[in-house]
Amino acid sequence: MNTHPQEFVSELKTAGRTPAPKLKAIRFELKCGAILLVDQRPGASVTAIKLHLKGGHSLDPVGLEGLASLTGSLLDQGTKHRTEEDIAELLEPKGGGLRGEANGVSGSIAGDAWKKLAELISEVVCEPSFPKDKFARQKGRLLDRLLIERDEPRAQAGRLFRKLIYGEHWMGRPTHGSFETVQKIERKHVVAFHAKNWCPTRAVIAVCGDVDPETACRFFDRKLQNWKPKKKLARPDVVFPERGQRCDAFFANRQQVHVYLGHLGITRDNPHYAALVVMDHILGTGPGFSNRISQKLRDEQGLAYTVHADVHSTAGVFPGMFTAYIGTSPEHIERATKGFLREMKRIRTELVDTSELELAQNYLLGSYALGFERAARRANFMISAERFGLPPDYLQSLPDRFAAVTAENVRAAAKACLHPEQPCFVVAGPVKKREVEALFSKLMGRRAAK
Amino acid sequence: MRAPARSCREWRSQTARKPSTMKLGGAMVSESRLKNGMRVIVAERHTDPVVSSLLMYKVGSRYESEVEAGVSHFLEHMMFKGTPSFGKGEVDRITTELGGHNNAFTSYDHTGYWFEMASDRWEGVLAIEADRMQNLALDPAEFEAERNVVLEELAMSEDDPWRVLTQKVQTAMFPRHSYRWPVIGYPESLIPMTVDDMRRHYRKYYHPANATLVISGDVKKRAALAAARKYFGEIAPGEENASKPYGSFSEPVGETRIGMTWEDPAKRLCIAWPTTSVCSEDDYTLDIVTTILAQGRLSRLQRRLVLDEGLATSISISNECWVDGGSFWILAECAQDTEPAELERAIHEEVARLATDKVSAAELKRARSILLASEAYDCETVSDLGDELAEYAVDADWRCAFDEGERHAKVNSARIKECVGRLLKPTRRVVGWCLPK
Numbered sequence: 007m008n009t010h011p012q013e014f015v016s017e018l019k020t021a022g023r024t025p026a027p028k029l030k031a032i033r034f035e036l037k038c039g040a041i042l043l044v045d046q047r048p049g050a051s052v053t054a055i056k057l058h059l060k061g062g063h064s065l066d067p068v069g070l071e072g073l074a075s076l077t078g079s080l081l082d083q084g085t086k087h088r089t090e091e092d093i094a095e096l097l098e099p100k101g102g103g104l105r106g107e108a109n110g111v112s113g114s115i116a117g118d119a120w121k122k123l124a125e126l127i128s129e130v131v132c133e134p135s136f137p138k139d140k141f142a143r144q145k146g147r148l149l150d151r152l153l154i155e156r157d158e159p160r161a162q163a164g165r166l167f168r169k170l171i172y173g174e175h176w177m178g179r180p181t182h183g184s185f186e187t188v189q190k191i192e193r194k195h196v197v198a199f200h201a202k203n204w205c206p207t208r209a210v211i212a213v214c215g216d217v218d219p220e221t222a223c224r225f226f227d228r229k230l231q232n233w234k235p236k237k238k239l240a241r242p243d244v245v246f247p248e249r250g251q252r253c254d255a256f257f258a259n260r261q262q263v264h265v266y267l268g269h270l271g272i273t274r275d276n277p278h279y280a281a282l283v284v285m286d287h288i289l290g291t292g293p294g295f296s297n298r299i300s301q302k303l304r305d306e307q308g309l310a311y312t313v314h315a316d317v318h319s320t321a322g323v324f325p326g327m328f329t330a331y332i333g334t335s336p337e338h339i340e341r342a343t344k345g346f347l348r349e350m351k352r353i354r355t356e357l358v359d360t361s362e363l364e365l366a367q368n369y370l371l372g373s374y375a376l377g378f379e380r381a382a383r384r385a386n387f388m389i390s391a392e393r394f395g396l397p398p399d400y401l402q403s404l405p406d407r408f409a410a411v412t413a414e415n416v417r418a419a420a421k422a423c424l425h426p427e428q429p430c431f432v433v434a435g436p437v438k439k440r441e442v443e444a445l446f447s448k449l450m451g452r453r454a455a456k
Numbered sequence: 457m458r459a460p461a462r463s464c465r466e467w468r469s470q471t472a473r474k475p476s477t478m479k480l481g482g483a484m485v486s487e488s489r490l491k492n493g494m495r496v497i498v499a500e501r502h503t504d505p506v507v508s509s510l511l512m513y514k515v516g517s518r519y520e521s522e523v524e525a526g527v528s529h530f531l532e533h534m535m536f537k538g539t540p541s542f543g544k545g546e547v548d549r550i551t552t553e554l555g556g557h558n559n560a561f562t563s564y565d566h567t568g569y570w571f572e573m574a575s576d577r578w579e580g581v582l583a584i585e586a587d588r589m590q591n592l593a594l595d596p597a598e599f600e601a602e603r604n605v606v607l608e609e610l611a612m613s614e615d616d617p618w619r620v621l622t623q624k625v626q627t628a629m630f631p632r633h634s635y636r637w638p639v640i641g642y643p644e645s646l647i648p649m650t651v652d653d654m655r656r657h658y659r660k661y662y663h664p665a666n667a668t669l670v671i672s673g674d675v676k677k678r679a680a681l682a683a684a685r686k687y688f689g690e691i692a693p694g695e696e697n698a699s700k701p702y703g704s705f706s707e708p709v710g711e712t713r714i715g716m717t718w719e720d721p722a723k724r725l726c727i728a729w730p731t732t733s734v735c736s737e738d739d740y741t742l743d744i745v746t747t748i749l750a751q752g753r754l755s756r757l758q759r760r761l762v763l764d765e766g767l768a769t770s771i772s773i774s775n776e777c778w779v780d781g782g783s784f785w786i787l788a789e790c791a792q793d794t795e796p797a798e799l800e801r802a803i804h805e806e807v808a809r810l811a812t813d814k815v816s817a818a819e820l821k822r823a824r825s826i827l828l829a830s831e832a833y834d835c836e837t838v839s840d841l842g843d844e845l846a847e848y849a850v851d852a853d854w855r856c857a858f859d860e861g862e863r864h865a866k867v868n869s870a871r872i873k874e875c876v877g878r879l880l881k882p883t884r885r886v887v888g889w890c891l892p893k
Contacts, residue, residue, distance in 0.1 A: 024555065024574035025505060049482065049503065051832035090763075091754060098752040099822050101829025116832035147762075147769045150792045157720035159615075259719055261611040293557050294536070294548025305545065308604030311612055333612055365552050372555015375505045375574045379837040 024371070026401045027378035031212070031388045032219040037227050038206035039235040043388040044219035045212070047381070052101075053120040053215025054381035055113055055127055058389045060208040060239050062109035064176045065199070070191055072183020074108035074203070076148060077196045081106035081130040083140035088129070090140065096122055104130065108181050110209070114382055120217050121225060127211075128229035131204060141193045152185040159258040160333075163434035166254045167266040170430035171327055173247035205236035212388040214381040244324060246270055249428045251450050255442035256434035263336050263435030267346050269425050271317045271326035274394040278419035280407040283318045285416045287366035288358050289349060290315025290330060293373075296365065298353075303332060303345045310334045315346065317423060323393060328424060336437050340445055343431070347449065350426035357413040370408045374401075478858050481835025483672065485845065487854065488681055492693035494664035497854055498680040499672035499841050507578035507673035508839040511585045512568040512846045514668075514697045515661035517639045518779065521702050526641015527649060527657045529562040530606050534654065535569065536560070537598040539591040544598060547584055554580060562639050565779045566850045572839050575674035579683045585669075586687040589662050599651050607647075610640050617718040617890050618787070621726050625888040628712045629730045629783055634702040663694025670846040673838030701780055705730065707884075714888040723790035724890040725800060729880050731784045734777035735852040740863040741875040742775040742784055745810060747823035748872075749773050750786075754822070756806050757786075766791055767799045779851050784880060796889060804882065811877035815869045828861045 034042040040057075063074040082104040083090045097103060101116035102123055111131060115123040155161045165180055172178030182188070213222050249269055272282065286292070290299040291314055303309045313332040320326025330346040332338075378384055391400060431449075433442045477486040483501035490496060516528050538544040551558045556573035558581075571581040613619045623638050630636040669688070671680040708730065718724075732738035749757045750773040761768040771788040786807075790799045835841045848856045 024576060027504070047503075051481065052836055094753040098754060099825035099829065101826065101832055103752075116829040143763070143766055146766065146791070150769045150789075153792060154720050154722045260615045262608070262615050287552075293552055295545065296548045296552040301545065304605060306601065308601040309608070311605055311609035334608060335611060365549065369552040369555050372553075372574055372577070373557070374555070376555075376557065376572060379504050379506060381836070 024373075024375045026405065027375050029378060029384055029387065029401060031391070033392075034219070034223040036206065036223070036230060038230045038233045040206035040209040040211055040226075040230065040233070041392060042223055042226055043210065043212045043392060044217060044222045045214040045384050045388060046217055046219055047214060047384075048216055050214070050216045050381060051116060052381045053115055053123065053213065053217060054385045055120070055123055056212045056382070056385040056389055057110045057112065057127055057131060058210045058212070058393070059110040059204060060210075060393075061203055063179065063181045065203050066176065066179070066183070069187060070183075070195055071179050071187040072148070072181075073191055073195055073199050075182050076145065076188065076191055077199045077204075078106035078108050078111065079148075080136050080141060080144055080196060081111055081134045083144065084135045084137045085129045086133040086135050090137075093126055093130070096126065106130070112382070112385070118216065120213070120215050124213070124222070124225055125229055128226065128233075131209075132230065132233045134200060136193060136196050136200070138193060141196060145188065145191065148182060148188055149185060152182065152188060156185065157258065159256055159260055159434035160264045162256040162258075163264040163266055163432050166256060166434070167268070167329070167430060167432045168327070170252045170254055170432065171246070171268070171270055175246055177246075177324060202236070206230065206233045207235045207238050210389055210392045212385040214384040214388070246325070249425060251428055251446070251452075253431040253443055253446040255432065255437065255439040257438060258435055260435050261335070262333050263339055263433050263437055265332045265334065265339055265342060266329060266432040267343060267429050268327050268329040269429055271328045272321045272423055273323065273325050274321045276321065276423070278415075278422055279318065279321065280404070281411045281415040281419035282423060283370065284363070284366045284408060284411045285353060285420055286316040286318050287369060288362050288416065289353050291319070292366070292369060298349050299330065299346065302349065303342055307341070307345075309338045309342050309345075313342075315349075336435060339433060339437065340449070343445075343449055347426045347429070350420075350424050354417065354420040354424055354426070356417070358416050360413065363411070363413050363416065367408055367411065371405050374405060478855065480845070480858055481831070481841050483835070483841055484677070485854070486677055490664065490685060490689050492664040492689065492691060493696065494684070494688050494691075494693075495668040495849065496681060496684045497668065497670045497845055497849060498675070498677045499670065499838070499845060500675060500677055500680075501672065501838060501841065502674045504838070505575045505674050506838050507573055507575045507671065507675050508837075508842040509571045509573075509578060509581045509585070510568055510670045510672075510839075510842040510846045512566050512668050512670070512850045513661055514565070514666050514850050515567055515657075516563045516565045517637060517641075518564045518634050518701045519661070519697065519699050520634060520637075522634075522637060523645055524649075524653065524657070525637040525645040526606070526639070527645075527654055528567055529640050530603070530646065530649065531654055531658055532560045532562045532567050532569075533602050533606060534594060534599065535588050535592060537595065537602060538593045539587050540593060541587050541591065542584060544595070547588070550580065550584060556581070563778075564635055564639060566847070568846060570839065570842075578671075578673075578675065582683055582687040586691065589664070589667070589688075590691055592658055592662075594651050594655055594658070596651050599654070603646060603649070606640065607643065610643065610646070613638075613640065617720070617722070617724060621716060621724055621888050621890045622785070622787070624714050624716065625726050625728050625886045626783070628714055628886045628888075629728055630705070630781075632703040632706055633780065635778065635780070636703075661697055664688055664691050665693045665696045668846060668849045670842045670849065672842040672845070705781055710883050712886040714886065716888070716890050717893040718890050719893050721792065721892045722890070723796050723892065725786075725788045725790060725796065725803075726888040726890075727786045727800075727803060727885055729784045729885050731775070731782040731879050732777055733779060733781060733852075735848070735856045736777070737871075738875050738879065739775070739777040739782065740860070741867050741871050742777075742879070743827060744820070744823045744864060744867045745872060745876060745880075746773045746775045746784075747826050748810070748815060748819060749806065751823070751826055757803065760806065761788065761799065761802055765802070767794045767802055796891065800887065807876065807880050811873055811880070815872055820867070820869065824861075824864050824867075827864050831860065
């Protein structure tokens, strides 16, 4: 006999939490000063290695924004011992690949060939040659991309939104720089940037796969023995613009508009972190359309295919952003934005229902085992845990923290960290800037600027 | 004269004697049938405490007429809008309550409903699937609200120049077959669509005999089958979809060219050819061709167009094979200082070279190795595994997932020359350009 669905629903109440994922990172300090984290997964078909370098595009010199990113992207284009082709020849037939960026280099490889990947990551980090022709080619490709992005409404909306929130601070600058700044970058800048900033004392390496930790440690010690330590990174100033009502717009002749509304967010060590994760799942993120914003704007009103809001996913060493986003038709901007503001205000003032709270908590407790299957995901988690100083029992203890969150905690967290009265607002699409400004003034209860 | 490519039906008959239990990606895979004809494939792998359920129906836009275009995809949205037992939003609420994920997707040939859960609670998703297979409410008010969501999704895709360009090329490639319209449909088909239209479609295609359930991950085969029997075993079987696609294929009689403009400085090129059915001999040959041309930095087009001559900033190739036929795609973004004709000429030269010159043994070996290694990624998660099995099962035969390496190993230089010469010849191609306004 079929079990009636409602019988099943009632059984759900006993579902509870799942076992925490098994992820035991063995931590080593390598002789060169870099930190190595190894998660051994016997039988894993893929090995992922990620080398994170602290600093990233915060180290871009003013006027040469995009330098960190361009430097990272050139690492695998040749070393003192191998050409780009040699590297590709060694990795590609084994399903391997490397990718450098402003914050490090990462790669993965199939089967048991992890030493080849580890060797090449070590080599490209320590001894890149930045061949002249490859530099010119990579810079040209980046300039082409930036030129095209100038007309992409979603990309421009994202840039404007960051700029409104972070102002002139480096976090407000695009990682890849702008067309104008990248044009000024020369090969000598890349060589000097690498020499100054790519050093082991700023590096964290995570390895996940069928890899013996001790073997990995010995291997990296040998391969990175010539990587010279330099001074540790001084934390840059953290001064952001005062919170306030700011808006901007980008005109593009398209069918949809991209609407961003939000403000400066939180750091990962925010005392409300667990409550904010729960709040996000009630307010605007999580699976399906079980959160308030998706329910109202997508499910009930049919305003959008894509709509979401959250504050915790960008929390880092520096404050992230609270971002509410919708891609919708131009005639829906006001309705959608009012919807965002209404839900932000509501969660700050009213206690969430017990049923909503339990739903979000059950999701967070139950979904714990998911997402840790991929080697790259596990490597990323290890890097985050190291960067944010998470305790060794973090994966075991976080469910307890989620479970302990009360409706009062959610309201207090929302009150402390959501600011619907002082949002930044960006619209990109077929709407003129003065119309956006007029709408924003209206939404904020101000007289429109002339 | 060389024999024509084998169809997937022929291939199926060859594999009929293969064992019903096989090993893939560290999982033991087996197929069973419930009494009502529903196929259940279980892939047992206990690496992580996770189970994926993917229920796939043999229906997609291939089975729509042009006036119905988009009904399969729209119905997929409505499958989350409730039944008398599970009200609106309950599928998402229950998924959330269980700490799982869900999603759904529609293609030309099939529609899939996916859940991923911790392995101590996965069974519950079958209650949802069995219920909405039979009892979908299709409430008129919900239908209207969701139509707006689908139209917004359509508007979103129409703001993407690549999507607009590739759809124009797709339409030109299949002038008389239902593969020519977008899976999402057109405003002209979606706006007049009624609840009754959708209900007819639902009743025709949503029943056990037209469904394949793939359960993969940390589950015992016996428990998985018992759960499938419990929830689906007593549903009336219905009939397997034997509908023919709307329209037919016609052999192209010359190159087709398409032009469009966009408000940005990018010069986007799309070249495509109609090709072959999934799991045919040509399908495997075109996998090798794809790899030789554009997989990795040593591939011919990456090397020449992007790395050496700098004619393109990016290039990608895909070999897409479906039930009735397929298509082979080359997408490239022209470098700003390159003339579009120069880029196009270089691509045509490289494709033509495959039809005339022998591919070296080393290049062939490299391509086979890359494809073999990619299998590790295809099955990295239990959901990847389920997806691989379900798509093959519904479109051809799930056993196709097991001997890809063997089939790629059989592709030799002569076969490549013949296949490229026959399928990727200039008179069969559609060339689309999207240039700055």
